Amino acid sequence: xxxxxxxxxxSATGREIRRSRRVEGERVSIGRxxxxxxxxxxxxxxxxxxxxxxxxxxxxxxxxxxxxxxxVDGRSTQEAEVDARAGAEVRIAGFRLExxxxxxxxxxxxxxxxxxxxxxxxxxxxxxxxxxxTLAGVAPSRRLMAWGGALLVLLLFLAWPIASYVNAGHKTxxxxxxxxxxxxxxxxxxxxxxxLSSAHAGLTNDCTACHAKAFVSVRDESxxxxxxxVHDHADPEKxxxxxxxxxxxxxxxxxxxxxxxxxxxxxxxxxxxxxGNDTRIAVPNQKFCADCHADLKEKLPETKLxxxxxxxxxxxxxxxxxxxxxxxxxxxxxTSLDAHPKQETGLIFPHDLHLSATNxxxxxxxxxxxxxxxxxxxxxxxxxNRNGAGFLPVTxxxxxxxxxxxxxxxxxGQIRTLRHGExxxxxxxxxxxxxxxxxxxxxPLAGYMxxxxxxxxxxxxxxxxxxxxxAGQAIRAMFAPDGTCADCHRITGPSRPGALDYKIAAxxxxxxxxxxxxxDHRAHTTEDCASCHAAPKxxxxxxVLIPGIANCRTCHVGxxxxxxxxxxxxxxxxxxxxxxxxxxxxxxxxxxxxxKRKFTQPSATTSVRxxx
Amino acid sequence: xxxxxxxxxxxxxxxxxxxxxxxxxxNWRWAKIASxxxxxxxxxxxxxxxxxxxxxxxxxGYTLGTIGFALILWLTALGIRKRRMSPGVWSLxxxxxxxxxxxxxxIVIGTLHTGFHFGWNVHTLAxxxxxxxxxxxxxxxxxxxxxxxxxxxxxxELTETQMLExxxxxxxxxxxxxxxxxxxxxxLIQASLDEDAFGGGLRARLRSGALENATTEAEHGLRxxxxxxxxxxxxxxxxxxxxxxxxxxxxxxxxxxxxxxEIWLYVHVPTTIALIAALIAHVVSVFFYW
Numbered sequence: 051x052x053x054x055x056x057x058x059x060x061s062a063t064g065r066e067i068r069r070s071r072r073v074e075g076e077r078v079s080i081g082r083x084x085x086x087x088x089x090x091x092x093x094x095x096x097x098x099x100x101x102x103x104x105x106x107x108x109x110x111x112x113x114x115x116x117x118x119x120x121x122v123d124g125r126s127t128q129e130a131e132v133d134a135r136a137g138a139e140v141r142i143a144g145f146r147l148e149x150x151x152x153x154x155x156x157x158x159x160x161x162x163x164x165x166x167x168x169x170x171x172x173x174x175x176x177x178x179x180x181x182x183x184t185l186a187g188v189a190p191s192r193r194l195m196a197w198g199g200a201l202l203v204l205l206l207f208l209a210w211p212i213a214s215y216v217n218a219g220h221k222t223x224x225x226x227x228x229x230x231x232x233x234x235x236x237x238x239x240x241x242x243x244x245x246l247s248s249a250h251a252g253l254t255n256d257c258t259a260c261h262a263k264a265f266v267s268v269r270d271e272s273x274x275x276x277x278x279x280v281h282d283h284a285d286p287e288k289x290x291x292x293x294x295x296x297x298x299x300x301x302x303x304x305x306x307x308x309x310x311x312x313x314x315x316x317x318x319x320x321x322x323x324x325x326g327n328d329t330r331i332a333v334p335n336q337k338f339c340a341d342c343h344a345d346l347k348e349k350l351p352e353t354k355l356x357x358x359x360x361x362x363x364x365x366x367x368x369x370x371x372x373x374x375x376x377x378x379x380x381x382x383x384x385t386s387l388d389a390h391p392k393q394e395t396g397l398i399f400p401h402d403l404h405l406s407a408t409n410x411x412x413x414x415x416x417x418x419x420x421x422x423x424x425x426x427x428x429x430x431x432x433x434x435n436r437n438g439a440g441f442l443p444v445t446x447x448x449x450x451x452x453x454x455x456x457x458x459x460x461x462x463g464q465i466r467t468l469r470h471g472e473x474x475x476x477x478x479x480x481x482x483x484x485x486x487x488x489x490x491x492x493x494p495l496a497g498y499m500x501x502x503x504x505x506x507x508x509x510x511x512x513x514x515x516x517x518x519x520x521a522g523q524a525i526r527a528m529f530a531p532d533g534t535c536a537d538c539h540r541i542t543g544p545s546r547p548g549a550l551d552y553k554i555a556a557x558x559x560x561x562x563x564x565x566x567x568x569x570d571h572r573a574h575t576t577e578d579c580a581s582c583h584a585a586p587k588x589x590x591x592x593x594v595l596i597p598g599i600a601n602c603r604t605c606h607v608g609x610x611x612x613x614x615x616x617x618x619x620x621x622x623x624x625x626x627x628x629x630x631x632x633x634x635x636x637x638x639x640x641x642x643x644x645x646k647r648k649f650t651q652p653s654a655t656t657s658v659r660x661x662x
Numbered sequence: 663x664x665x666x667x668x669x670x671x672x673x674x675x676x677x678x679x680x681x682x683x684x685x686x687x688x689n690w691r692w693a694k695i696a697s698x699x700x701x702x703x704x705x706x707x708x709x710x711x712x713x714x715x716x717x718x719x720x721x722x723g724y725t726l727g728t729i730g731f732a733l734i735l736w737l738t739a740l741g742i743r744k745r746r747m748s749p750g751v752w753s754l755x756x757x758x759x760x761x762x763x764x765x766x767x768x769i770v771i772g773t774l775h776t777g778f779h780f781g782w783n784v785h786t787l788a789x790x791x792x793x794x795x796x797x798x799x800x801x802x803x804x805x806x807x808x809x810x811x812x813x814x815x816x817x818x819e820l821t822e823t824q825m826l827e828x829x830x831x832x833x834x835x836x837x838x839x840x841x842x843x844x845x846x847x848x849x850l851i852q853a854s855l856d857e858d859a860f861g862g863g864l865r866a867r868l869r870s871g872a873l874e875n876a877t878t879e880a881e882h883g884l885r886x887x888x889x890x891x892x893x894x895x896x897x898x899x900x901x902x903x904x905x906x907x908x909x910x911x912x913x914x915x916x917x918x919x920x921x922x923x924e925i926w927l928y929v930h931v932p933t934t935i936a937l938i939a940a941l942i943a944h945v946v947s948v949f950f951y952w
Contacts, residue, residue, distance in 0.1 A: 082841060082848075093840050093848040093855070116845075169833035169855035174826065183822050183917065185924050188864045192931050199936035207784040207943040212950070240784045241947035243719070261951040268952070303721055311952065322714055335713050 051076045051104055052157040055088055059164065072157065076104040080142065081115075088162055094143035102160070108134045108151050110158060134158045144168070210237030218258040225276040227259075244324040260323070267312045273321075283630050290315055292342040292349050320630070336360065336609040339624040354384075361622050362608025370563035370596045380558045384565060387599075392592035396540055396555035399591035404431075406586075414453060428579040438572040443561055446470050454538065458524075459483050468534070473554050476535075477525055484521035525550050563596050567627045685803070687759035696763035700770040707774045717777035718785065719948075726775040730768060731941055734792070737765050738934055765799055768792060788944045791937040798929035805923050813919045816912060825913050829859060832906045839898045847887055850880040854903065859910050860917065867921040877907050 053073045061067055078087040083097040090099065096116045104110045114120060114128040121141045122130040132138040134151040141147070144166030152159040167173040174182060181187060214237040238257045246254055253259045260272045274280075283289060293314055295301055307314060320338070336359075342349070344359035356366030371382035373393040385391040404426050406412055412425030420430060431449040433442045446454075447470070456468040458480065466483055469475040528534050529541050529552040540555040580586055582597040606622040685693070703726065712720035718727055740761045744754065772792050780786045820828070833855050840851040853876040881903045884896065891899075 084841075091838070091841055093837065093843070093852040096845050096848075168837045169830070170858040170861075171826070171829045171833045171855075173858075174860065175830075179823065179826065182826070182860055183920055185864065185867065185921055185928065187860070188862075188867055188921075189925075189928055192928055195928065195932035196935035199932050200939035203787070203936050203939040204943060207787065207940060208946060211784075211943075211947065215950070238951070240782075240787075241951055242781070242783050243717075243785060243948075244779060244781055244783075257951055264950050265952060310949070325714055325717070335711075338713060 052155070053078045053087070053102065053104075054152050054155050054157040054159045056159065056161040058161060072155070078102040078160070080147075088147070088160065090142060090145045090162070092143040092145060092164075092166075092168075095145075099142060102149075102158075104158065105131065108158070110134060110149070112140055141165075206237075207240050211241050212238075214238040215258060215261075215264060218256075225278075242324060245326050246323055247325070250323060265311065267310075268316065268318050270317050273317045277317075281631055286315065288350055288353075289342075292346055294349065295341075296345075336623045339628075360608040360610070361606055361624070361627075362603060362610075365599060365608075367599050368564070368567075368596065370594065371560065371565050372563075372594060373558055373560055376558035377556045380556075382560065387594070387596065391594050392590070393560075393594060394540075394555070394592060395559055396557040397538055397559075397591050398536070398540060399538065401585040401588040401591075401593070401595070403589075411453075418452065420452070428583075428585065434571065439570045440561065441571075444559060450538070456534070458528075458534070461486075468528075473552065476528075477550060477552070480524050480528065481521045484524060522550060525552070564627075568629065569627065683807075684755045684758045685762060687755055692756075692760045692763035695760075696767040699764075700767050703770060703774055715777060715779075716774075717779055718775050720777075723775055723777065726771055730771045730775055731945070733764060733768060733771065734934075734937065734941065737761055737768075738938065741931070741934075762799070762803060765796060769796060784940060784943050784947055788937060788940040791933055791940050795930055795933045795937055798926045798933065802926040802930060805926065809919050809923050813916065813923070816915045816919065818912075820912075822916070825909065825916065828909055829906070829913065832902055832909065836899070836902045836906065839895060839902060842892065842895055844890060847884060847891055850876075850883040851899070854880045854906065859913050864921070864925075867917055868925065869918070875910065877903055877910055881907065 051074070053075075055071050055073060055078070057069045057071075059067050059069075073087050079098065079101055080086055080088045080090060080095075081097050081099040082090060082092065082095045086098070096118060098115050099118065100112060100114050100120065102110050102112055109131060111129060111131050112120070112122065117128065119126045119128050121127070122132065123138055130138075130140075132140075132149055134149055137148070137150045139146060139148050144164055146163050146165045148159075148161040148163070150159045150161070167175075177187075218236075234255065236255055236257065239255065241257065242254070245251075260268045262269070262272055284292070295304055304314060340359040343355070343357065344364075345357055346353050346355055347357050358365045367386045367388045369384040369386045372385040372391045373380055373395060374383045374385075375381040376394055376396050403409065404411055405428075407424035409425070412421075415421045415426050415430075416423065420426065431444055433448075434440070435442050444450075451470075456470055457465050458468055459466045461483070466479065468479060529536060529543070531541075535541060535552075535554060539557070541552055542555065543549070543552040545551050574582070582601050583595045584593075584597075585595055588595060605620045606626075607619050609621060609623040706722060707716065710716065710720070710722045712722065717723050740757060743752075743757055772789055776785075776789055780789070817825075836851055837855060840848055843851065857876040881900070884891065884899055884903070888896070
């Protein structure tokens, strides 16, 4: 009975040192105690740790003494029987005991070898010392983080948005679909450069509603899906010519825009989106207009528009729509105020006479109680319309008749009044009156002596009694230069001496002079009418009382002052009076925007010879 | 020039060169270039008056974006340059100096490019990543300015290898000195031996303050077991544990300083790569939904 114990250790140079010793007897002690048969120098090993007890020629029992388990062929146990011929590996703490039958020595061989490091610091020897002091072992690899992060970014912010675009199916949304908006979150939201304007907020989740095709800039077709009634500012072809920049920088930027598939002149060039709730072009910068209009004549020689770049320093004189042919189908033509145009409205109407504070008209107005002192004022005839921006049309019934009575006779206690606006009817009325035996003229149809117009009858009847004649005389008197009709109207006729086919010129009163501009009277209530309109001095009904640009410039100095300093400087960019889309005048002033009234254009706008 | 050949001046110059950090390379050359660039860009921004507002999609916005993107790619190339021997005129120091100063100028270029508009989108993501890269770079410059002296002060005359060797030697001595001990005392020493001075993960590396570790516990434990341990073994173990304690503390301080010196790169480099990915997504998105 014997054990053959081989102790294997490594020299400093790594060479294996093997020392063998024969222990006679059937029992071998194992422990940290130096007196043990097998000394295991490991602090996890107790001083007397285990024993090997031989139980047969080749058999032995391995037994733990202190209840500390060991492993036999990988299984943890406190006692195991081993057949030495079959061999076994016993592990105690950092030591490996290989048990094998030694045929030559006829003994149980036990090879003892350390496999673990004594201390953690010794285990470090296996690690690369250069890496040991770095973060390489304790932090995830930088390379891994870099590729992982990059991949994550590309997946979330490139692949997902593109997938959203592909899934949208390139279909063009209808106006209803656009208005409704699509529910759910789309990956391409992460591409949004900023919030949409409030009007388009519903489209926030539907990028493809406007961005219809990949790598193709937003086109007007997308806008026109909903905006079906917006008019062009000008003929697109002319606009393209006018927009063409003449500076090197401008040409370069245009070329770049073309190269990047971004044609100029699209809706979105001005109506930029993704800029937040209130960043649409409502009041564009003046340069925006001046880019084309500063030298439009050069680019579009056929244009009738004057070059302009600033209201204060470079704006042509106003060209109001001037009536050049009155009648049922009147013709207006834009004419510069420089030409001192006159217009035949069909009326004979001296403003000065009506606005005098001292003449007969004034006294009449006082007598009628229309004014307490002085004469008539503008508001006596011109009534602001509902929104206050313009005026209601002047009518005979409302504005003239209180003074200019059309009563001509009394019969059977009834006052007879000429039918206004219908010449043939009026003639017939007079004929009937005289044909039926006449009556009492309340006032002469000629020699118009209105002592008290308006409340005419009773006081006048007495003085006029006895005047009589034929219907023809009365009619002639009515149309005579000092007759009732000719007092206000231009009369033509008769066609031959003795005939009674008098005609009254058609009355055409323009109610809107500026075709492409917008003037709001409400914004000017601090001013008297007369500070702009020269009505008190106008002796001729044909005068055009639209004030010229010089008048406006007493306050309106252009966008940046335009080099003129005035009493009340009002910065006035183009958009203060003009709008880009010409059918949308309502947008011109904030006040008008609030009130969505129906805009009444001049009755004859259709025949305005627009010089655009 | 006469003054140039003056020996005194030459001495001063060479002395300056010796101590010149990469930041003040060539008398702040790149700091000056970057500042001038920023000033010009800010002036143009101030006088540019795009409609409706300054942003990335104006002419100037695109210009800034292109400059910024090209600059970012060039700055990233430092990582490639560092790994190559210098064949040309650019010294690594000059390159690093330009990297730092032009990198800082990206704060101006990038911010002007945004027109000060931000949102929850890929565009702002790219901006945020860029700022994170710059911030981590600034942190890196800060620690490179402050820490190396502390590092060398802490290390004393020891090299890293010597520190490691010292620890292994102490462990070996502890191991053999503890052989006669009973199981309780042996377990205390074993715990000290088993403890990895390099272990504990990233947070432990960066954490400051003295560590309560197995070695200090072993010191306390042995003191309580005074009667059970032979006096000579006790003396030896106490001495060894005391030495190990101070060496481990020194090593942990060293590791902490090195970790701080290195950690910014774990933000700087991966974030740079993520930034380039975000920039690609940003540019593609702009042209995709054009």
